[in-house]
Amino acid sequence: MLLARLRTIAVDLDDTLNNFTQTLHETPFVYHNRYALEPALFDEYLDRLRTDPWAVEELLSTEFSYFRAKIHLECYQRAQARADGIAFMQWLKREGWRTVICTHRDLRTSYDTTKAWLERNEIPFDYIFRAGNKIVFCKLWGIDILVDDHLFNIQHGGRYGVRVFYPVNDLNRTVREDGARGFQTFDQIKSWIAE
Amino acid sequence: MDRRVALIKEFYLGLPTDRVKLEASAFGFEFLSQLQAHGMQLEYGELTLSKVLHKYKLANITQTQMYELLAWHVAKLCNVCLYFDRRANSVLAFNLDNNHATNGSRLIPEVQLAVRTLVEKLNELDCKPLVIASGRGYHIWCRLRAAIANDRLYRFMLHTAAGALLTLQRRGLDPNNMKFTLYPDLRIQDLVSLRLFGSEHAKNQVFSRILVGDDLLDEEASWAYFEDYLESNTLALDTFDKAYDAVVTSATPVIAKAS
Numbered sequence: 033m034l035l036a037r038l039r040t041i042a043v044d045l046d047d048t049l050n051n052f053t054q055t056l057h058e059t060p061f062v063y064h065n066r067y068a069l070e071p072a073l074f075d076e077y078l079d080r081l082r083t084d085p086w087a088v089e090e091l092l093s094t095e096f097s098y099f100r101a102k103i104h105l106e107c108y109q110r111a112q113a114r115a116d117g118i119a120f121m122q123w124l125k126r127e128g129w130r131t132v133i134c135t136h137r138d139l140r141t142s143y144d145t146t147k148a149w150l151e152r153n154e155i156p157f158d159y160i161f162r163a164g165n166k167i168v169f170c171k172l173w174g175i176d177i178l179v180d181d182h183l184f185n186i187q188h189g190g191r192y193g194v195r196v197f198y199p200v201n202d203l204n205r206t207v208r209e210d211g212a213r214g215f216q217t218f219d220q221i222k223s224w225i226a227e
Numbered sequence: 228m229d230r231r232v233a234l235i236k237e238f239y240l241g242l243p244t245d246r247v248k249l250e251a252s253a254f255g256f257e258f259l260s261q262l263q264a265h266g267m268q269l270e271y272g273e274l275t276l277s278k279v280l281h282k283y284k285l286a287n288i289t290q291t292q293m294y295e296l297l298a299w300h301v302a303k304l305c306n307v308c309l310y311f312d313r314r315a316n317s318v319l320a321f322n323l324d325n326n327h328a329t330n331g332s333r334l335i336p337e338v339q340l341a342v343r344t345l346v347e348k349l350n351e352l353d354c355k356p357l358v359i360a361s362g363r364g365y366h367i368w369c370r371l372r373a374a375i376a377n378d379r380l381y382r383f384m385l386h387t388a389a390g391a392l393l394t395l396q397r398r399g400l401d402p403n404n405m406k407f408t409l410y411p412d413l414r415i416q417d418l419v420s421l422r423l424f425g426s427e428h429a430k431n432q433v434f435s436r437i438l439v440g441d442d443l444l445d446e447e448a449s450w451a452y453f454e455d456y457l458e459s460n461t462l463a464l465d466t467f468d469k470a471y472d473a474v475v476t477s478a479t480p481v482i483a484k485a486s
Contacts, residue, residue: 040256091326093406130256139271140418143284147270159259159269164276172254172279 041124041225042134042170044180045146048199049155050111056103057082059110067099078103101141108137108145113153120218125156133160134169134178170194177225186212197221231301231450232294235425238457241317241374242309244293246286248420250306254281267292303427308420311411315374319384320421321345322408324363331363332431337395337405338364344391352470355460357453358438362428365438366421370461377411379471384409386474424453
């Protein structure tokens with residue numbers, strides 16, 4: 033009965049609770065042999081990564097995908113947490129919400145880094161999940177609120193009964209919403225989830 | 228205890244049993260509460276893109292709970308995937324997968340040839356392998372009578388795998404079409420797990436059939452073969468040492484010369 037009464041919210045990490053893209057673009061990554069690449073390829077791959085960080089390739093495991101995983105991992109460590117995001121997550125905890133960190137990250141390789149980052153920033157959470165499709169995940173797990181910046185979720189969440197709240201950024205500023213609401217500060221969500 | 232559970236326990240003896248990756252169609256907070264009620268700890272979960280398959284990285288598992296999970300495994304309620312010991316192991320595995328993002332369960336020529344080459348090479352070294360269909364390719368296992376340091380196992384696998392990749396190139400096939408992972412791999416040993424024999428693949432509901440020659444055995448024959456393999460083909464350490472010398476030690480001067 034207690035489980036049924038708990039309200040649950042799913043919250044994304046990258047470009048929602050942190051500044052992942054800014055970190056990817058502004059960090060002065062320096063060539064090192066741990067990338068297992070020729071120096072010329074390092075620059076080429078870094079440019080490619082910054083142009084299209086989530087490019088889908090035909091092959092799953094490639095030299096580029098290996099490089100991308102390494103750079104992303106560095107970004108996960110370096111990214112800054114949003115102060116209002118931290119305060120919001122702490123508020124959720126105090127209010128008795130069950131919180132699920134819901135991310136696209138490959139947690140096999142990034143779980144330790146992700147957990148350490150959350151703890152370092154004093155962001156409370158109950159579970160961490162990787163979901164290829166967050167709308168499907170939320171629907172299956174009975175989670176009706178998702179905080180996430182991704183266009184796909186903003187556009188499709190409402191149709192499946194998932195209310196999506198998103199930090200407004202250059203990519204989603206003009207998106208046609210389906211019941212989703214953009215926010216400037218996490219504080220705005222508090223009143224929306226009380227509705 | 229179920230005979231099949233006992234066989235699996237025996238085969239994979241030495242792999243850590245305090246942590247596991249569980250692949251299951253079961254999900255929900257109530258399911259998690261059941262897992263956690265007895266002290267199991269969820270590190271993270273995952274919902275995969277294809278079909279509704281959940282994966283749970285669980286830690287702090289007791290022996291009793293591991294027996295229960297293995298019972299679920301052979302009952303086809305979930306897949307149990309185990310991690311390798313951080314220092315030494317008495318099993319090693321080559322994991323050969325189709326590397327394509329789409330239609331990844333298709334058996335491609337690169338995987339077929341690499342499996343055939345590896346099996347021939349291992350047989351030639353008196354290290355008869357156990358080959359199990361994995362869903363995207365094959366897992367090729369060898370089992371030893373005692374644990375061997377991971378760096379020694381890894382060097383042996385690396386050299387053997389290099390031979391298989393060379394064969395692909397000589398036949399005009401592109402090794403990039405195939406993903407080749409070695410277990411235990413010193414760089415990723417705490418990160419990746421391998422599904423055990425004896426269950427249905429949670430994603431495609433196909434039993435983990437054993438490949439003998441060019442034939443995939445059915446479920447019953449696979450269990451019989453697995454039992455027989457366990458009894459008859461576990462490698463003595465001196466057999467592995469000879470194989471290691473043949474593949475690694477004798478190859479070193481050639482590599483040194485080439486470089």
